[in-house]
Amino acid sequence: MNDRHPVQCIIPPYIAERLAQSADPRIRARAVANLSRAAAFRAVRSFSQQLPSLMVTTAPEKKKHRLVYDSRSTDQLPGTLARSEGGKSIKDPAVNEAYDGAGATYDFYEQLFERNSLDDRGMTLVSSVHVAEPDYGGSFVSMDNAFWNGEQMAYGDGDGVLFHRFTLSLDVIGHELTHGVTSFTSNLTYSGQSGALNEHFSDVFGILVRQWKNGESARTADWTVGRGVLVPAKTRRAIRDLENPGTAFTDDPDLGTDPQPGHLKDLYLGNSDNGGVHINSGIPNRAFVLAAKALGGNAWEAAGRIWYRTLLQLSSSSQFQDCAAMTLQIAATLGAAEKKAVKAAWRSVGLTV
Numbered sequence: 573m574n575d576r577h578p579v580q581c582i583i584p585p586y587i588a589e590r591l592a593q594s595a596d597p598r599i600r601a602r603a604v605a606n607l608s609r610a611a612a613f614r615a616v617r618s619f620s621q622q623l624p625s626l627m628v629t630t631a632p633e634k635k636k637h638r639l640v641y642d643s644r645s646t647d648q649l650p651g652t653l654a655r656s657e658g659g660k661s662i663k664d665p666a667v668n669e670a671y672d673g674a675g676a677t678y679d680f681y682e683q684l685f686e687r688n689s690l691d692d693r694g695m696t697l698v699s700s701v702h703v704a705e706p707d708y709g710g711s712f713v714s715m716d717n718a719f720w721n722g723e724q725m726a727y728g729d730g731d732g733v734l735f736h737r738f739t740l741s742l743d744v745i746g747h748e749l750t751h752g753v754t755s756f757t758s759n760l761t762y763s764g765q766s767g768a769l770n771e772h773f774s775d776v777f778g779i780l781v782r783q784w785k786n787g788e789s790a791r792t793a794d795w796t797v798g799r800g801v802l803v804p805a806k807t808r809r810a811i812r813d814l815e816n817p818g819t820a821f822t823d824d825p826d827l828g829t830d831p832q833p834g835h836l837k838d839l840y841l842g843n844s845d846n847g848g849v850h851i852n853s854g855i856p857n858r859a860f861v862l863a864a865k866a867l868g869g870n871a872w873e874a875a876g877r878i879w880y881r882t883l884l885q886l887s888s889s890s891q892f893q894d895c896a897a898m899t900l901q902i903a904a905t906l907g908a909a910e911k912k913a914v915k916a917a918w919r920s921v922g923l924t925v
């Protein structure tokens with residue numbers, strides 16, 4: 573998973589490993605297929621590199637261009653074209669959700685930050701829905717995941733027991749597409765602290781796309797990721813919680829307990845999950861929420877602007893301390909209140925800047 577373009581999934585490997593031991597065979601089958609998928613999709617990618625024009629086209633004008641494909645419950649990417657830019661909605665809700673979610677994400681970046689698509693050059697937003705994975709019996713199972721593979725989005729239909737289809741959550745769509753923005757800007761290396769920052773920016777902007785679209789203010793907003801794709805239960809609320817890392821699920825029979833720390837003293841130092849990219853992101857995530865709430869108003873305004881400019885300024889090897897220092901430097905250019913809020917937020921999670 574340390575390729576130049578790693579497959580970046582919303583469901584981290586430590587959850588898939590646990591689901592592979594689920595008592596429910598529907599969940600178990602998908603998790604086993606999921607864990608064997610990374611290598612398979614790398615093969616798809618190396619094939620697609622030979623045919624770049626089929627996978628990514630660049631629109632010359634400053635307007636959004638979306639293509640949504642149907643993988644028809646196979647692992648074929650992109651699959652069969654189901655809806656293209658300007659086309660009417662069709663009967664399949666997954667196609668329409670992928671189309672609308674990509675559109676909302678494009679509009680968010682364009683209207684707030686004058687960014688023309690992921691690459692700022694009008695890149696076509698390619699999505700595939702009904703993506704499945706081969707099982708060991710020679711057939712396919714629907715995917716319990718969504719991912720960005722460096723070129724396009726892919727969404728699974730879930731198992732119906734633990735996960736719904738992954739297009740149901742706008743923050744999941746915004747999260748995955750932001751991996752594209754990151755790859756064209758700071759290009760944070762997907763391991764260790766730089767990888768946790770890569771996940772952090774996807775969580776932040778994924779949530780901000782949803783808050784912006786729904787008009788949620790910082791103080792009243794829902795700060796969870798993936799609530800809409802999870803079948804609710806007492807033991808689980810979401811995939812991650814930015815405001816209170818480590819509380820999205822607790823003693824869940826399938827998911828276990830959310831491992832995210834919310835303070836640098838609890839930094840995960842192990843090797844799994846590419847050195848904890850989906851785990852340690854809890855630390856900067858909490859700093860962002862604290863800064864946004866201290867600043868008030870809408871999180872995509874002051875806090876979102878500071879974090880977006882930071883994403884453009886960081887390098888591929890940036891660590892938490894670099895990110896904290898950059899947000900503070902940018903906040904200071906906006907005013908004393910911004911500087912104070914950002915400094916206090918980082919201090920609360922153990923980073924002194």
Ligand SMILES: [Zn+2]
Pocket residue numbers: 580581582747748751771774
């Ligand atoms: Zn991600």
